[in-house]
Amino acid sequence: MSLVKHTLAILALLGLVASAGAETIGPGGEEATPSSTVVVGDEKVAMVQAKRYSAALLWHDQSDFVNAVTAGASDEFERLGIEVVAVTSAGFDAAKQRSDIETALAKNPDIILSLPLDPVTSAAAFEEAKEAGVALTFLSNLPAGYEHPKDYAAIVTDDLFQMGKQAADALAEAMGGEGTVGWIFHDAAYYVTNQRDNAFKTTIENDHPNISIVAEQGIADPARAEEIANAMLLKHPDLGGIYVTWAGPAEGVLAALRANGNDSTKIVTLDLSEPIALDMVRGGNVAAIVADEAYELGRAMAASAVLDLVGEEVPPFVVAPAITVKAANVVEGWKRSLNIDPPASLTSN
Amino acid sequence: MTATPVLSLNNIHKAFGGVVAIKDFSLELFPGEIVALVGDNGAGKSTLIAIVSGLHRPNSGEILLDGETVSLSDASSARSRGIEVVYQDLALADEQPVFMNMFLGRELTRKPLGLLDKSRMRRETQTMLDQLDVHIPSAGSKIRDLSGGQRQGVAIARATHWASKLILLDEPTAALGVAETAKVEEIVAALKERNLAILIVSHSLDQVFRLSDRICVLRRGVQIGVRSTPETDKNEIVSMITGVHA
Amino acid sequence: MAALSWIKRLDLQRSVIYFGFLAIFLFFAATLHDDGFLTTRNLTNIVLQTAPATIMAIGLVFALSAGEIDLSFGSIVAVSALAAAVAMQNGPMVFGVIAGLGAGVLIGAFNGVLVAYLRLPSFLVTLATLGLFAGIARSMTDLRSIPVINDTFTGFFGSGKLLGVPSLVIWTVAAVAAGHVLYRHSRFGAHVLAVGDNARAAQVSGIKVPRIRLMVLTLCGATAGLAGLLYAGRLQAAKYTLGESDLMTVIAAVIVGGTALNGGKGSIIGALLGSLMMGMLNNGLILMGLKVSDQMIVRGVIILVAVAVSLRDTRR
Numbered sequence: 001m002s003l004v005k006h007t008l009a010i011l012a013l014l015g016l017v018a019s020a021g022a023e024t025i026g027p028g029g030e031e032a033t034p035s036s037t038v039v040v041g042d043e044k045v046a047m048v049q050a051k052r053y054s055a056a057l058l059w060h061d062q063s064d065f066v067n068a069v070t071a072g073a074s075d076e077f078e079r080l081g082i083e084v085v086a087v088t089s090a091g092f093d094a095a096k097q098r099s100d101i102e103t104a105l106a107k108n109p110d111i112i113l114s115l116p117l118d119p120v121t122s123a124a125a126f127e128e129a130k131e132a133g134v135a136l137t138f139l140s141n142l143p144a145g146y147e148h149p150k151d152y153a154a155i156v157t158d159d160l161f162q163m164g165k166q167a168a169d170a171l172a173e174a175m176g177g178e179g180t181v182g183w184i185f186h187d188a189a190y191y192v193t194n195q196r197d198n199a200f201k202t203t204i205e206n207d208h209p210n211i212s213i214v215a216e217q218g219i220a221d222p223a224r225a226e227e228i229a230n231a232m233l234l235k236h237p238d239l240g241g242i243y244v245t246w247a248g249p250a251e252g253v254l255a256a257l258r259a260n261g262n263d264s265t266k267i268v269t270l271d272l273s274e275p276i277a278l279d280m281v282r283g284g285n286v287a288a289i290v291a292d293e294a295y296e297l298g299r300a301m302a303a304s305a306v307l308d309l310v311g312e313e314v315p316p317f318v319v320a321p322a323i324t325v326k327a328a329n330v331v332e333g334w335k336r337s338l339n340i341d342p343p344a345s346l347t348s349n
Numbered sequence: 350m351t352a353t354p355v356l357s358l359n360n361i362h363k364a365f366g367g368v369v370a371i372k373d374f375s376l377e378l379f380p381g382e383i384v385a386l387v388g389d390n391g392a393g394k395s396t397l398i399a400i401v402s403g404l405h406r407p408n409s410g411e412i413l414l415d416g417e418t419v420s421l422s423d424a425s426s427a428r429s430r431g432i433e434v435v436y437q438d439l440a441l442a443d444e445q446p447v448f449m450n451m452f453l454g455r456e457l458t459r460k461p462l463g464l465l466d467k468s469r470m471r472r473e474t475q476t477m478l479d480q481l482d483v484h485i486p487s488a489g490s491k492i493r494d495l496s497g498g499q500r501q502g503v504a505i506a507r508a509t510h511w512a513s514k515l516i517l518l519d520e521p522t523a524a525l526g527v528a529e530t531a532k533v534e535e536i537v538a539a540l541k542e543r544n545l546a547i548l549i550v551s552h553s554l555d556q557v558f559r560l561s562d563r564i565c566v567l568r569r570g571v572q573i574g575v576r577s578t579p580e581t582d583k584n585e586i587v588s589m590i591t592g593v594h595a
Numbered sequence: 596m597a598a599l600s601w602i603k604r605l606d607l608q609r610s611v612i613y614f615g616f617l618a619i620f621l622f623f624a625a626t627l628h629d630d631g632f633l634t635t636r637n638l639t640n641i642v643l644q645t646a647p648a649t650i651m652a653i654g655l656v657f658a659l660s661a662g663e664i665d666l667s668f669g670s671i672v673a674v675s676a677l678a679a680a681v682a683m684q685n686g687p688m689v690f691g692v693i694a695g696l697g698a699g700v701l702i703g704a705f706n707g708v709l710v711a712y713l714r715l716p717s718f719l720v721t722l723a724t725l726g727l728f729a730g731i732a733r734s735m736t737d738l739r740s741i742p743v744i745n746d747t748f749t750g751f752f753g754s755g756k757l758l759g760v761p762s763l764v765i766w767t768v769a770a771v772a773a774g775h776v777l778y779r780h781s782r783f784g785a786h787v788l789a790v791g792d793n794a795r796a797a798q799v800s801g802i803k804v805p806r807i808r809l810m811v812l813t814l815c816g817a818t819a820g821l822a823g824l825l826y827a828g829r830l831q832a833a834k835y836t837l838g839e840s841d842l843m844t845v846i847a848a849v850i851v852g853g854t855a856l857n858g859g860k861g862s863i864i865g866a867l868l869g870s871l872m873m874g875m876l877n878n879g880l881i882l883m884g885l886k887v888s889d890q891m892i893v894r895g896v897i898i899l900v901a902v903a904v905s906l907r908d909t910r911r
Contacts (some may be wrong), residue, residue, distance in 0.1 A: 058640040062887055093840045095826055097876075099644040103881045106631035106640070120740035124754075124831035144742070166686075188738045222737065399765030425801045440799050442792035444859035445785075454791055456782045464780040 026317035033315035035300035049081030055111035085159035127306035134185025153308030158292035164199025174287035178210035180242025187218025225252025248274035361410035372532030388567035403427030498529030623879035644873035647822035654775035654818030662791035662858030663717035668819035672838025673732035675823030680741035680833035701818015707809035752828025791858025
């Protein structure tokens with residue numbers, strides 16, 4: 001029985017990746033609910049505070065993004081009188097994630113917020129927490145075979161399709177609606193990046209008839225982005241634009257363009273990063289960065305878990321909006337996405 | 350001499366490529382006898398030691414042990430025939446205890462699991478060291494905690510423990526001080542009583558005269574001659590080594 | 596008298612890890628007694644979490660003691676776990692065990708042949724094969740994770756228990772006991788130490804030095820293969836990233852445990868304590884509720900101090 005469930009979950013996921021539609025959909029095909037509708041009302045605050053819940057935040061890695069999600073969740077927990085008893089980072093190591101969960105359980109948290117590294121390895125890892133009845137809210141990913149609402153409170157993620165689509169629209173605008181594009185996608189079965197990457201591709205193909213994707217290259221190791229971009233530019237020196245799956249490898253692509261003295265090829269990427277944004281505000285290659293509202297993601301995760309604990313119905317799949325950040329709205333974009341002021345370098349010139 | 354020589358080298362010839370290292374060398378060693386091999390650097394002493402210890406094979410000539418022709422193909426085959434070498438660098442493992450060095454490569458094991466019999470190795474080591482009057486803190490001491498003389502003593506004790514016929518000593522006191530040299534010489538001299546043959550390479554003519562029964566001189570791979578120690582003197586040996594007649 | 600000589604033999608170099616281990620344990624026990632550190636479940640968790648690293652550490656003690664190093668075990672773990680998971684998709688548990696251990700042994704032997712018979716430095720060989728097999732692990736399943744749904748296997752190598760003792764604890768105890776006996780009480784162990792201490796002395800003493808080098812690297816591969824099986828059992832899945840982050844942990848555990856980087860000296864029990872110490876640090880710092888970056892800083896400083904102290908003592 002569990003074999004069938006496993007297999008189905010994986011098949012569902014693969015199918016989803018292959019046929020990303022025009023809307024962001026959950027790993028089990030769930031419809032998206034906007035995060036703005038998931039709120040713990042003021043009338044419940046006193047009641048929740050009285051229960052003195054505790055929470056553990058078990059992340060996959062460390063980054064600006066994770067910090068912003070942590071901040072959003074922590075602020076919401078504070079409002080509700082919930083203590084954060086453990087914060088961990090697995091450094092993308094599935095075995096470490098499992099250990100982190102076990103360790104955090106020693107403190108008997110009522111809530112766990114986490115990004116499961118991948119559906120297959122995390123199924124066993126979260127088993128103990130699931131059995132213990134902890135309110136689980138997952139970021140972006142779902143352990144294989146887990147069912148809503150029995151096993152977890154909610155999945156919260158970016159509006160993945162919107163991120164890819166907005167990136168495509170921003171790049172098209174910067175290119176004047178025509179030219180050739182290189183597409184650097186994340187070469188791993190990870191549903192977040194896969195949906196974003198595919199949404200970009202679909203949007204270019206469907207909505208921008210005078211733009212064609214002439215080069216496609218997968219990337220698994222961000223450190224190799226510069227080599228990949230160099231090879232791409234060697235074959236297609238007149239590329240109008242390059243889409244890079246997220247900001248880390250985009251830094252490598254930018255380095256390649258600079259080394260080639262290329263100031264005409266435009267870059268769009270996803271997730272905020274200071275060096276990328278700095279190039280953008282200085283009028284360099286970077287045309288736009290599409291970001292998610294990470295702080296809002298964290299808030300919505302915390303709210304979902306709490307609503308689950310107090311017995312309210314929580315939608316299975318919650319998405320936080322995407323924003324396109326350009327040179328003109330960098331300050332506002334930074335605040336909305338990460339809930340902090342942009343680095344000084346971006347506003348000083 | 351009526352006894353059979355322990356070791357006979359007959360017309361040994363060894364060349365590396367075109368370079369002749371040993372030319373037509375012959376020597377006999379008898380039980381209970383110490384023979385010194387002397388010569389300048391590059392005279393061929395090391396090559397000769399390597400041939401007798403099985404590391405090099407001669408191009409021609411024969412090696413006889415107890416009157417029997419043998420072929421020494423490697424170090425193990427020499428060792429299994431009762432030939433032990435004390436190398437100049439001693440070939441001791443510094444971090445291991447003395448008793449493990451005594452039995453290096455020939456560890457004693459215990460049935461039924463074949464695990465090391467450390468207590469027996471310890472005991473036998475202590476006995477050997479006591480017999481040779483080598484003083485060290487304990488058979489369990491690490492080599493690196495011993496003085497140079499003590500290390501030399503351990504190396505000689507190891508060779509003595511395993512040798513049934515012949516011990517080759519390569520510069521046994523080159524790195525030692527005066528008192529330690531005297532002690533090591535005492536140990537070497539005592540080995541004669543065990544009826545072993547000893548071939549010693551040394552740069553120190555004083556030592557050679559103190560220890561040896563006969564002296565064999567090599568110069569550029571050629572055997573200049575063999576002298577009975579009581580019947581020669583330093584001047585003769587020096588002129589044989591250098592080729593300059595005083 | 597006997598007790599006294601025992602204490603003397605337990606010399607200072609090796610006692611660093613005993614003191615360090617005890618100090619860290621007592622510190623966490625004192626500061627975290629209300630936070631679940633001392634619960635049986637938490638202490639058991641530490642042993643479970645460190646089981647694969649401990650077993651890899653045993654292999655590494657042999658390699659370092661012979662004067663070699665293995666850096667490739669990080670990727671051997673992933674290849675072995677994936678090989679086992681794939682084999683069990685269409686076959687019984689025994690296929691998985693053979694595939695996983697076999698992959699480890701073969702890769703280890705491959706390293707060993709290059710090092711022992713072509714006389715390439717093991718540092719470079721295994722650095723290269725680390726990358727090579729990381730690539731192979733990635734391509735084996737196109738970066739996909741493979742579930743392991745064989746309950747016998749996951750019980751045997753992961754979540755099972757025998758007489759109430761978790762299987763990973765049994766694996767750890769068995770591997771450490773076997774490793775210790777092999778290292779301290781067998782001719783093989785004595786030869787490994789001799790080769791690492793003075794390879795020429797070992798060779799003129801009739802020890803087949805290349806064979807020892809081949810065997811220690813094969814043993815490293817085998818322990819990494821077993822670690823891969825344990826990961827696959829514990830996660831009920833295999834993934835190409837398994838073992839990647841263990842490289843530094845395992846090396847640190849072994850060095851802190853009193854094994855010399857330049858051969859001839861080491862301790863299996865020390866490596867076990869080193870590995871447990873690493874796990875205890877991870878665990879305790881999380882339970883203290885530190886921020887992730889602070890956890891990393893504190894852990895880094897403690898490891899640095901521990902490694903510095905043990906190397907100061909093991910260096911000649």
